[in-house]
Amino acid sequence: MQEDILVVDDDPDVLDILSETLNKRGYNVVVALDAQSALRSFKRKQPSLVILDIMLPDMDGLEVFKRMRADQADRYIPILFLSSNGDLETKLSGFDMGAEDYLVKPVSLKELNAKIGKILKRTSQAQALWEEREALETEVTKEHENYIHINKQLKKQVLAMKTLFSISQDLTRILELDELINAFALTIVGELRISSMAFFALVSENSKILSLRGVKGFRKEKFAGLEIPRDCAFVEWLGTRAKPKKIVRSNDRTWVKRLPDIRLAAFEYATPIMIKDKMRGIVFTGPKLSRDDYTPYDLDMLQFICNSAGVGMENARLFKELQTTYLSTVKTLVSIIEAKDSYTRGHTERVAEYAIAIAERMNLPQEEQRRIAFGAVLHDIGKLGVLEKVLNKKEQLDTEEWKILKAHPEVGASIIENMEFLTGTVELVRHHHENWNGKGYPDGLKGEEIPIGSRIIAVADGFDAMTTDRPYRKALKWTEALSTIKEGSGIQYDPEVVRSFEEIIRDKNFRKRMREKHSNP
Incomplete structure (x- = not known):
């Protein structure tokens, strides 16, 4: 089934380029040159995704965003902002309103395709949860004797979704890396009700070592000197999918050889943190406080939190990059004063x-x-x-x-x-x-x-x-x-x-x- 994408931009050239690119990727593209046309198209057939220019001739893009959100019927439709203005305030305004992401013109088609793929995948997962809830509601009406049980499940599903979206928003809005890592660690321990966690990350994109950045449930000294080589067998075993993997298996004695350090045997699962399809960190999570095994829901929650943290880390990196640019400008100005x-x-x-x-x-x-x-x-x-x-x-x-x-x-x-x-x-x-x-x-x-x-x-x-x-x-x-x-x-x-x-x-x-x-x- 083709995904419908509504592209809104007052520049015909931009529309042509995006339409051609997205059509080649198998998407069904609908275009609009102004806000009114966009709103009519949106009402006529709600798409899977909207790519919206923030500056339109007849209406501010943020206002169009509000109206589209108000017109959404029974499903969540993600909106991706486009703008020739890349200032931080404009970006934050869009994120505060609930935009999925933000691209600055001229758009990198490779980046655009990657972001669309991730957004649609995430939305599809969320939609699947909503559809599951609707299926449960239908079952309630048919089987009255299961009403109480199913109703409890529904409440759990709704609460889980609210929790997921809340976690995602919290972790992607924090722009200070140390604050983000602390919030990330507390979220994992609290939501999964586990005894411990440790987070190792690359200091920079070119680093060859993953260093300890956060730990809960143990003293940091326990892992003193522990570093994970980027090219070690354990990292290769984890793979490039941001999916939790069980470290210790009773029927597999090779796990001891795989671990870069025996101290990591204190944890049960390892989950890669992926940013733009590249591993930037590893999260190790310990046993549940209840001593029960991780449920499929726990593993999904762990994966979702790690994905959100990855987005947050990239946002924090971009923010720091922006600060560094400003500081460089300031230092230049100060040097000019001192020269005068x-x-x-x-x-x-x-x-x-x-x-x-x-x-x-x-x-x-x-x-x-x-x-x-x-x-x-x-x-x-x-x-x-x-x-x-x-x-x-x-x-x-x-x-x-x-x-x-x-x-x-x-x-x-x-x-x-x-x-x-x-x-x-x-x-x-x-x-x-x-x-x-x-x-x-x-x-x-x-x-x-x-x-x-x-x-x-x-x-x-x-x-x-x-x-x-x-x-x-x-x-x-x-x-x-x-x-x-x-x-x-x-x-x-x-x-x-x-x-x-x-x-x-x-x-x-x-x-x-x-x-x-x-x-x-």
Whole structure:
């Protein structure tokens, strides 16, 4: 039976290419150039899959998505977004609404075919579960004496489906790899009610070793030094299908020779984690707490969770790649600033170290510390808009020059405001020259109106400015600069931040660590 695919795009060339490609793959393709045509086709005959351009001439693709979801009758129809815009916010909007996946134009036909195959396979499995439920409902009406038993089975099936979809959504939305691995481990142990699990993964695509990334039910030390060669016999035995395999078999003594390490005999099953048809990890799962054997449902659940984790790992990798690109851009911008202003060479790094030390001393949350670290590195990025002759002027600045220099926090905020991963850092850059008494700039914020990160950066920035040679004066000693900072407590600086900073500066270990960067500690 041919699968029907509805392709919606306002570009005839794209429709022609996709139609030809999908027809060759054996799919029955229906095309639409606009939203209204797409909705009519969808109502007339609901397809197995919709490939939807997110930008249409007569209606936003996300709105079309909502209407299609509302029109679905008795089965789930997956929707795959297409867009020429690959920004993270647009992708997340689609995923939040329930889209199966997202492709950026120009589309790789190989990637398109692979994603369609996986989506239709997953949907087919889900549809099979729904059909099984309907079959059970029919049986209830025919055999009243089995009603109670079958009704319980139905509830279990519905609960299982809800659990599966919930697990899939949870594991594919987490973008921090360590957080994902922890959630993955907890999900497997909790859903399967097993005593233990261990997860080994490749550090990178080119790695030849699978290393331990997560473990539950055992101390991590139990597996110290345990690594699994990518090309070992055990990995070859597992194969390339993401399907659980029983490790220990009472009627097969060769399993001991297959294992890369005897410590892995503590587990019962091994399941490959597949990403784009390539193995990226192995999950080992221990006995059930009930001591019962794994049921077929348990094995299906294990396979589903591992597949979802694979998708989540790929999403996390792409997100990290995006962050790395942004950070590379930021470092380039900082190097440009330092090239313009001889004073700033090393300044941003020192300010970041001071700011991070203060944030840690104040026991701020990890996420807040991360934002402060970025804010400290980027606090002077607005100086890209200031002429070198102003930055390096030895004489006192005139009114116009001072006005230009004072604009750098606003300019800096505008430079980074569209970088998604720096959300929350923008305000730190904008307000790092605000004063505790409200007489700073650019917005004249006062006291706790000023973000805590900006208050910390202000102290770190001020201290480093005082202890660094400037065009118009020599650097102060640390003790002299600290006295000046304390004099500004409650006026220019937050008193609590100043107290924490004083503790840091009086710490001999900190002073020793910074000695290489300061000649006068």
